[in-house]
Amino acid sequence: MCHHHNNLPCLHCHPHSYIRMVQHLIERCLLLCMDLDACVVALAKHARIQPLVTVTVWKGLLKENRGFFHAYFRATSQHPSHYRPILKAPKFRRR
Known part of the structure; x- marks a missing residue:
């Protein structure tokens, strides 16, 4: 039995929901x-998210969406200065 500290899906209890969540997070990374x-x-x-899970889901998306990824890789490699990932989240301070 899995005990969860949050409402996120569990890979073992709800694998389909977990994979869908990872897909959504990868899509957000692609937007960045x-x-x-x-x-x-x-x-x-x-x-x-365990790296193996991310890599596996990424490869599945790549296989299902070859045209998109071909265009994505071409666009991001042609304009490297415009396509840098945002690695640090902005900090918001209280007034």
Whole structure:
């Protein structure tokens, strides 16, 4: 039996929901123009997603969406200065 400290899906209890959540997080990384390595680091650090899970889901998305990823990699490699991942979240201070 799994005990959870949050309402996020569990890989073991709800694998379909967990994989869908990882897909959504990868899509958010893509919006920030991250490559696979940056995405793996970000999801491990901020969402506690195991790197193997992120890589596996990324490869599945790549296989299902070859055209999109081909265009994505081409666009991000042609304009590296405009497509840097945001690695640090902005800090908001109280007034």
